[in-house]
Structure formats: structure tokens, C-alpha cells
Amino acid sequence: GDRLAGKRCLVTAAGQGIGRASAIAMAAEGATVFATDVNGDLLDGLEGMETFVLDARSDASVAKGVARANPDVLMNCAGFVHHGTALDATDDEWDFAMDLNVRSMHRTTRAALPGMIERGTGSIINMSSALGSKIAAPNRYVYGVTKAAVVGLTKSVALDFIKTGVRCNCICPGTVESPSWHDRVKALGEQMGSYDAALQAFVDRQPMGRVASPEEIAALAVYLASDESAFTTGQPFYIDGGWSG
Numbered sequence: 001g002d003r004l005a006g007k008r009c010l011v012t013a014a015g016q017g018i019g020r021a022s023a024i025a026m027a028a029e030g031a032t033v034f035a036t037d038v039n040g041d042l043l044d045g046l047e048g049m050e051t052f053v054l055d056a057r058s059d060a061s062v063a064k065g066v067a068r069a070n071p072d073v074l075m076n077c078a079g080f081v082h083h084g085t086a087l088d089a090t091d092d093e094w095d096f097a098m099d100l101n102v103r104s105m106h107r108t109t110r111a112a113l114p115g116m117i118e119r120g121t122g123s124i125i126n127m128s129s130a131l132g133s134k135i136a137a138p139n140r141y142v143y144g145v146t147k148a149a150v151v152g153l154t155k156s157v158a159l160d161f162i163k164t165g166v167r168c169n170c171i172c173p174g175t176v177e178s179p180s181w182h183d184r185v186k187a188l189g190e191q192m193g194s195y196d197a198a199l200q201a202f203v204d205r206q207p208m209g210r211v212a213s214p215e216e217i218a219a220l221a222v223y224l225a226s227d228e229s230a231f232t233t234g235q236p237f238y239i240d241g242g243w244s245g
């Protein structure tokens with residue numbers, strides 16, 4: 001397809017999961033894709049796009065990566081799931097999660113906005129979650145806080161730059177199959193004494209009776225990156241198999 005022809009798309013955390021699927025889907029729609037991750041090894045095998053290491057927690061790395069990509073589309077995918085309640089989270093864990101899940105988007109947005117404003121066009125796509133922004137889940141205290149914050153960040157950026165041609169939206173998925181999700185199932189399985197029971201618990205939380213594939217989320221990312229979504233900004237988009245509906 002050519003729905004993203006002529007667009008330069010920078011994706012963070014494109015090494016695996018939703019970020020990787022989104023980079024592939026954007027390239028398939030004719031975009032010039034810059035697929036980045038803090039772990040360069042994970043970028044192996046991504047064809048038809050430029051790949052390089054970008055650490056979303058580093059100002060210098062973000063500045064360098066944004067200058068190289070000069071993106072029309074910025075997809076902020078980097079994020080980490082902390083496990084625990086308000087009584088479990090250490091200050092260091094809180095700071096790490098806020099930095100990786102929220103401040104990273106502040107970093108990339110500040111770096112990418114001037115170029116977008118100059119060209120009069122841009123789409124920023126942030127990864128939030130149904131969890132935190134709309135619904136709580138057990139032992140997802142810090143994670144939920146960060147994903148709710150992403151909605152606030154998204155709405156502020158959308159409003160402040162609404163006349164510039166730059167749009168900013170966020171994606172709020174339910175549970176999506178990804179390498180880190182498999183790790184979470186394994187961890188819960190150890191707690192419950194059964195991997196299958198843990199898997200079933202995750203699936204049961206989705207009223208559709210299954211989790212999403214990363215490609216299903218990538219399809220929404222392509223829409224938000226494209227001019228098809230030109231009249232939408234400041235919105236969280238729920239794609240959660242009916243979880244929070």
C-alpha cells in the first residue's frame with residue numbers, strides 16, 4: 001500500500017512487540033521508517049527501513065536520533081510494566097517507570113516538534129494502555145500511573161500545537177501478545193503454580209476470549225500516522241477486545 005507514502009516515521013522500541021509490528025506495517029504502507037530500540041540486536045531482520053540504537057531514556061540519544069530521522073510521524077512505544085502495589089514500589093522503581101514510560105515521550109516530543117511545526121505537519125502517536133487510563137488491574141500501580149500520565153501528555157501536546165498541523169493521539173490497548181507479555185505470563189504462572197492457569201487469567205480478562213496480536217495494534221498506528229486521521233487529535237484510542245467497554 002501507499003497510505004504513508006512520503007512520510008518519515010520514527011518508532012521507538014521497535015525491536016519487538018507492538019513497536020516492531022508498527023514499524024513493519026508503516027514500511028508496508030510506503031513510509032520511510034526509522035526503527036529504533038535501546039537494544040540494537042533486536043533490530044536485526046527488519047527489512048526495508050533504517051535501523052539504529054536509540055535510548056528513549058537519554059536526552060543525547062533522543063536528540064541524535066530525531067535529528068537523523070527528522071520525522072513527520074513519531075511513535076513512542078518504549079515502556080515497561082512494573083509489578084506490584086503502592087506498598088511494593090521502591091522510589092527507584094517509580095523513578096525508572098516514570099522516566100521510561102512518560103518522560104521519554106516528553107524527550108522525543110520536544111526534539112521532534114520544531115521540525116514538524118516548521119513543515120506544518122506531524123503526527124505523534126503515544127503508547128498508553130487501557131490499564132491505568134480507564135481500568136485498573138491488580139499489581140499494576142506504577143504502570144497504571146504512567147499510562148494515565150501519557151493521556152494527559154497527549155492531550156496537552158495536541159491542544160498547545162493544534163493550529164500548527166501537528167496532531168497527537170495515544171493508543172490504549174488491552175493485553176497484547178509480545179515478548180514482555182510472555183514474561184509476565186511466566187512470572188504469574190510461577191506465582192500461581194501453573195503456567196496454563198496464568199495464561200487463562202490473562203485471556204479471561206479480555207471479554208473476546210483472546211489477547212490481541214501486535215499487528216492489530218499496528219493497524220491503528222498506521223491509521224493515526226496517515227492523513228486519514230487528519231481530523232483527530234488529543235484522543236485516546238481504545239483497542240482492548242472489550243476489556244474496558
Ligand code: NAD
Pocket residue numbers: 012013014015016017018019036037038039042054055056057077078079080081100127128129130172173174175176177178179180181214
Ligand atoms: P515489549 O515490552 O515486549 O518490548 C519493549 C521494547 O522496549 C523492547 O524492545 C525493549 O528493548 C525496548 N526498550 C526498553 N527500554 C528502552 C529504552 N530506554 N529506549 C528504547 N527502547 C527501549 O513490547 P510490547 O509489550 O509490545 O510493549 C510496547 C508498548 O506497548 C509499551 O509502552 C507497553 O507499555 C505498551 N502496551 C503493551 C501492552 C501489552 O499487553 N503488551 C498493552 C498495553 C500497552
